[in-house]
Amino acid sequence: MTTDRTNAAPPAEGGAAPRPAPDATADEKELRRRRRRSWRYRMDTKASPYGFVAPFFLFFGAFGLFPLLFTGWAALHRVRLQNPGEMEWAGLHNFTRLLSDEFFWNALANTFTIGILATVPQLAMALGLAHLLNYKMRGQNFFRVVMLTPYATSVAAATLVFAILYGRDYGMINWALDLVGINPVDWKNNTWASQIAISTIVIWRWTGYNTLIYLAAMQAVPRDLYESAALDGASPWKQFLHVTLPSLRPTILFTVVVSTIGATQLFGEPLLFAGSPSGGNQNQYQTLGLYMYEMGWMNFNLGRASAIAWSMFLLLILIGLAYWAVSKWITRSTGGRRSSR
Template sequence: MTRLRPPVEHADRLPRPPRRIGLGSRLSRWDVKLSPYLYISPFFLLFFVTGLFPLVYTGWVAVHDWDLIMGQGEFVGTKNFVEVLTGRDFWTALTNTFSIFLLSSVPQVFAAIVIAAALDTNLRAKTFWRMGVLLPYVVAPVAVALIFSNLFADKFGLINSALGVLGIDPVGWHSQRLPSHLAIATMVNFRWTGYNALIFLAAMQAVPRDLYEQAAIDGAGRVRQFWSVTVPMLRPTIIFVVITSTIGGLQIFDEARMYDQFGRGGADGQWQTLTVYLYELGWTRSNFGRASAVAVLLFLIIVLVGLLNFWITRRIASSEVKR
């Protein structure tokens, strides 16, 4: 008696023996699942060690009476914040910080865009000019501050000597508040304008050249192409540069610290920024609790100003797109 075979079209419905999964296939599956997290884990580990933990620990120190020599004291709650906010030095340093930030960041962005537009043209020795623009960023901040502090010296500085030749009275670059802010902002612009210009240059080179050809066919000149094609395509990059300039501008330390030989922000705090004030509280007055309170307040100010800048730039960009 012969055994009937199942039809061919129904053979795939028959139960199959269980497949044994080997150790190699299991490891390959785990590798596919875990390898992306392993690749990005170094960043999060470094962020936790160098970013998140110091921030949390600074908040812990800010609510304690902490001395540089004696270490942690008793819990004081918001006492350090109240002493900082009710003091005159904090508000003077905050005013100086915003003044230097506005005098440096706003012209810096415009100058960087203009320089990037010039570098995006058909210049000879493009690599030379691009490296030359980046050269001030490579120079050490301390060296830049020492050179510019001598240039802006009140008595024997090169700037006042040139003004004297023109018949203009010498300016108190160290004794007056606004001139000292201009001098420090000049240092910041000298260091960071070229760096931001290269960022804008990279964004400009990513703009499709067909847009310029179409604009030229429509009769648009170079200036019109710049404002109608280049600037709108740079909106994401402008937002990025504005936010990074805000974060860096509100943390100005090297230029203000090295602007004179004493490094305290002037005899009356003419150019004392929040970071210099923080440094003085921590390392000169040995009051780590109040210094940490200033650091926490500075962090909150940077976050608020950064969010405000992001909101304003997004609103401007969206309104221009609707037009």
């Protein structure tokens, strides 16, 4: 095939007439050269894709997949931080210890509540903001960039600032509350208050990012959908409810999944809010990520830390399955409604 193609289109040699009788040896040489070239060509097209994806998969295998699996293996051993090379078989001991560990259950519950406190308002606000930004307006790019700036602020920097703003005695937030006649709140020691405070840091950093994602999805909604809705006399609010939201459903599910994954790993905010890995003096805002860090690097128990990591992984899989089921159910129910109309 390939040789045929090259034969069919000989290189135009400066307008010279084709030589009538090329001598045999040169022809044979040319043929061999061509065959070699087509072999090389075929090898090249066959192998090069693998060559292009190889670096990614090599690094991913070495630093992503292998550590994840090996964490599961380490969870079945007694591993101490002082001597990480020495692994002593422990079976499921690390996991059974977790089941009866009140700190583990506390961390799990905190991860859950902070996750909800941080995710739900964040995504709701992002949706509303995206709707506003979708209007025709001046300074579109200004608003978008400004709302994304918190995303450029690191967890550490953001948490350190908020920790001061939330100070009990001299913090600006309590000062402002006092102005409107509300008693000062102990943002660091009160369980709910501390969890809300930590959630606001997450919300502050991520609302803009999610806003942009929703905005992109809104701009992809075909305009004639709105046109026909407007012709039917639907108010802007009705349009948002019946055109925008349904079209955004896959995007919303996507952001919920991503935010949930982020929430299960929450670590920097609770670590730096008061600067200790115990997550408050009564562990009132210790998350799973933080507990894993404390277990491994403060209590020197890497085996148990691995078990915590794997229970986070299992948790993620459970959540993933739940979302999958929900999305299946949603598509089925809407599909049904559409066909019944």
